[in-house]
Amino acid sequence: MIRKALASALLAGFGIYGAQALAADNEVNIYSARHYQTDEALYGNFTKQTGIKVNRIEAKEDELLERIRNEGANSPADVFIAVDASRLANADEMGIFAPVKSKLLEERIPAHLRADNWFSYSTxxxxxxxxxxxxxxxxxxxxxxxxxxxxxxxxxxxxxxxxxxxxxxxxxxxxxxxxxxxxxxxxxxxxxxxxxxxxxxxxxxxxxxxxxxxxxxxxxxxxxxxxxxxxxxxxxxxxxxxxxxxxxxxxxxINVSGAGMLKTSPNKAAAVKFLEYLASDEAQVYFADGNNEWPVVASVKVSNPALDKLGEFKAxxxxxxxxxxxxxxxxxxxxxxxxx
Ligand SMILES: [Fe+2]
Known part of the structure; x- marks a missing residue:
């Protein structure tokens, strides 16, 4: 009896994790409520750099969260991207995110723009x-x-x-x-x-x-x-x-666009890689400039005629x-x- 329970626990836990770990290097599923013209280049370059295929589902925040809720533990979603801290807070309150520990993200994204369970990528x-x-x-x-x-x-x-x-x-x-x-x-x-x-x-x-x-x-x-x-x-x-x-x-x-990894993510290694990629110089330019925003990584500069004209300010x-x-x-x- 105990052995049987252990066996099924192994199947449910480690067994499935093993299968997921295999898939981890191949693809990442992004649920995004942000979509701009520069997205093709943004996602395309990630695939070019890592070999990880990006599958995207784009819809309004509410629809994506509803979908994640319905999919439950079987959700294929690895990363959720949304605009505005209040919406990311809603998602966080649903308990969908797993905290990500990344030295790279800690170095690149200023502390005040990192939430407990998600990261800001543009302001x-x-x-x-x-x-x-x-x-x-x-x-x-x-x-x-x-x-x-x-x-x-x-x-x-x-x-x-x-x-x-x-x-x-x-x-x-x-x-x-x-x-x-x-x-x-x-x-x-x-x-x-x-x-x-x-x-x-x-x-x-x-x-x-x-x-x-x-x-x-x-x-x-x-x-x-x-x-x-x-x-x-x-x-x-x-x-x-x-x-x-x-x-x-x-x-x-100041408000932000941000993203986090789902705790049910079947491709966690790829999800972390993607979150780190979003903080790269190249991704920061696409992500921010695609919507006339500013990068969160201080060393990344975008040249946007309107924002340049509006000039520096105290944020x-x-x-x-x-x-x-x-x-x-x-x-x-x-x-x-x-x-x-
Ligand atoms: Fe807006």
Whole structure:
């Protein structure tokens, strides 16, 4: 009886692990919620360097997580890639990740951009844009200032429950405290030019059109418009003034794209290799520049006309794990404040 139990444990455990270990050098299965034009080169070069075939499934975060949940222990997924710390926090909360210990990743990725169970690979900033015919420069310098009653009827943002705003809320909680953040969220709602609708680009366009005086948006949407040759986009850019917020306090809020290895990963060796590859000079350029973001590896420089034009700024260095851990609290605060 005992022997039989042991035998089946061996089959279930070591036996299957053995088969998986054999497959480990051959392929890696990536579930990605990020897809850009430069992806072909990104994944192609990994295969060229390592001989490991990359199988990709691309879908929205929620769909991928649902799929991982349904596949359970049999999931073929090795690596999950997503944008925004709050979404990676959701995935982490589901318990899908296994921590990865890698000297290389510790050396390449700054400590504040490494979470307990996943790594950041590119950064984006949450910036303020304003219409100078409607708002004065001194009114547009901080996130906190957006709740100033002087901006009544001027403020536009996408939904408060969107991950990008929840992450900003989490940063505010960390820097200013929960009580002040709740006041802030109420102030934002009181200052709305219109009920939240659309994405960040829609807010930028609404500022250009004068429908809103001031808005917040991720830097890559702004950079995309700035780098666009379309006359309509150029007209939008000509009408707005971008600001790096909070330069005299805690710095501009930073978010990330990131990835982690699944604990059910059938190809763990290949998964770690892929996570390490994403921090290589070459992959960093593809990964960041493909979406007008910045590489996390400090020595890697990308030349992006829009980002170069926006210039250097003081970035918030709040540890990304702390940010991720605070998103749930930010959600409750925003709900109470009616920032939806
Ligand atoms: Fe986005």
């Amino acid at each position: 984006r900033a949450r910036v303020i844009v304003y219409n100078k015919d409607m708002v004065k420069a001194e009114q547009a310098q901080t996130y906190e200032g957006l709740a100033d009653p002087a901006l009544k009827g001027m403020v536009c943002t996408r939904s408060g429950s969107h991950p990008y705003n929840l992450s900003l809320g989490a940063a505010l909680v960390q820097h200013d405290g929960a009580a002040k953040t709740e006041e802030w969220a109420k102030g934002i709602v009181a200052n709305f030019a219109r009920a939240p609708k659309g994405g960040d680009t829609d807010q930028i366009k609404a500022v250009a059109a004068g429908e809103c005086g001031i808005a917040i948006a991720n830097s890559y949407y702004l950079a995309r418009l700035m780098n666009s040759t379309k006359p309509d986009d150029q007209a939008v850019v000509a009408k707005i003034t971008p600001v790096w917020p909070n330069q005299k306090s805690w710095g501009t809020h 918030d260095t709040l540890p990304i794990q702390k940010l991720a851990d605070t998103v749930g609290e930010a959600q409750k605060i925003f709900d109470r404040a009616g920032y939806r």
